[in-house]
Amino acid sequence: MPKHRRDTGEKNFVAPQLIRLRAYRGLSQRDLAHELQLIGYDIDKNVITRIETYQRYVTDLELKAFSEIFHVSYSYLIDGTKTEEDERLHPTL
Numbered sequence: 001m002p003k004h005r006r007d008t009g010e011k012n013f014v015a016p017q018l019i020r021l022r023a024y025r026g027l028s029q030r031d032l033a034h035e036l037q038l039i040g041y042d043i044d045k046n047v048i049t050r051i052e053t054y055q056r057y058v059t060d061l062e063l064k065a066f067s068e069i070f071h072v073s074y075s076y077l078i079d080g081t082k083t084e085e086d087e088r089l090h091p092t093l
Contacts, residue, residue, distance in 0.1 A: 010054035013078050021070045041065040
């Protein structure tokens, strides 16, 4: 069975938010990978690169990891919609 893609052929919805969150925190892809590995997620720089360039699907575990590291909701990661908690924690994001 083929995997679903966006109408544009991209493999995830997370890329723009992930790029924005990294910039907001001043992290390189390598820095983010290092922080994720410190909290127990085996996500390396190449995975982040492929996600940010829409070449890779994002697993539920990766969504959880990004949510934990950036303190944002899943809805923000998926479609950029900020919850009240997201707004409280990151008013300038």
